[in-house]
Amino acid sequence: MIVAPARTLGGRAVVALTAFAAASVIHLTAQLAEADGVANVSQWFLMPLLAWFLVLAAPAPRSRLVRLTLAALGLSWLGDTAPDLAHGDTAFLVMIAFFLLAQVAYIAAFWPYRAASVLRRPAGFGYVAVIAALVAACAPGAGAMLAPALVYGICLGLMAVLSTALGRVAALGGALFLVSDSMIALGAFADWFHPPVEGFWVMATYIAGQALIVLGVLAAARSTAGTPGAATTSCGR
Numbered sequence: 001m002i003v004a005p006a007r008t009l010g011g012r013a014v015v016a017l018t019a020f021a022a023a024s025v026i027h028l029t030a031q032l033a034e035a036d037g038v039a040n041v042s043q044w045f046l047m048p049l050l051a052w053f054l055v056l057a058a059p060a061p062r063s064r065l066v067r068l069t070l071a072a073l074g075l076s077w078l079g080d081t082a083p084d085l086a087h088g089d090t091a092f093l094v095m096i097a098f099f100l101l102a103q104v105a106y107i108a109a110f111w112p113y114r115a116a117s118v119l120r121r122p123a124g125f126g127y128v129a130v131i132a133a134l135v136a137a138c139a140p141g142a143g144a145m146l147a148p149a150l151v152y153g154i155c156l157g158l159m160a161v162l163s164t165a166l167g168r169v170a171a172l173g174g175a176l177f178l179v180s181d182s183m184i185a186l187g188a189f190a191d192w193f194h195p196p197v198e199g200f201w202v203m204a205t206y207i208a209g210q211a212l213i214v215l216g217v218l219a220a221a222r223s224t225a226g227t228p229g230a231a232t233t234s235c236g237r
Contacts, residue, residue, distance in 0.1 A: 009057055016053035023049055024207050031200040039199070040084070046207060047077035054214050058221050068109035069217045075102035076210065092188065096152055099181070103155040109217070110162035117165035124161055127178075131157040134182050138189035149185060156181055163213060170216020176209030 009017070023045045030039035051073040058066045079098035083091035110117070118124040131153045135146075142149050156178055163174030183202045186193035195201060 013053055013056040016049060016056050020046065020049035020053055020211070024211075028200060028204055028207070031203055032197060039203075043080050043203070044077075047073045047080060047210070050210060050214055051077075054218060057218050063221050063224070064112075065109050065217055066221050068105050069214065072102045072105035072109065073210070073214070075099070075105055093148075096148065100152050100155060103152070103159045106159045106213070107155065107162060110159070110165055113165035113220070114162055115165070117162050119161050123164075127157050127161045130178065130182075134185060137193075138185050141189040141191060145189070149189070152181075153185070163216070166216040166220045169212050169219065173209045173212025173214075173216060176205045176212065178209075180205035180209055 023042055027039055027042035027046065030036075030042060051070055054066065054070060054073070055062075062070075075098050079095050079102060082098060083095045085091075086094050118127075135150055135153055138149055139146055160171075160174035160178040164171040180202050183193075183195075183198065183205070187198055187202075
């Protein structure tokens, strides 16, 4: 498994990571307290702070993997914030559109490492089963949204599968991202899905998932920095 030792982080990167952690605590506390205003505003800062950390911690020059991950974080930020400018179904569609683009960016980032993933291994069928079960659970209530939900589900599952190529940390991040978006889908389309403090669990898994993916990307970028052709070879696991 790829590991990025904390002692190698520069001072500014530590500040960025600390700021991200603080914003995450504020946001999740607001979710638990049902302080919607604080939760909404604090969410605006999560992905920019995580991206700031990656920019500061990644080796120069930034690899294709890092650049595409930054694009995915930017699109995720738009998915977090742009729905505030719309209402109802339009807001939901805007969120899905930007997060779909974020998944595509992650897929593009991880694709060169696919040989080290579970894409063609028996474990990959587990992800297929999860997506199939999710679609089956959402289908009765999805209506006209079933087709876009299916496309998003396939992209989300592929992102999670490909994240396994970067090691256990990124793989856990991809899985948590999958869990987070699955809860959103179930909350939108399945009448029976109403867990307590749903927003807290959605955001806790989302924040942890994105952070772990970034740590996995950072470790991969550091392990291959300066290695010719590294982007097309598998990362150590």
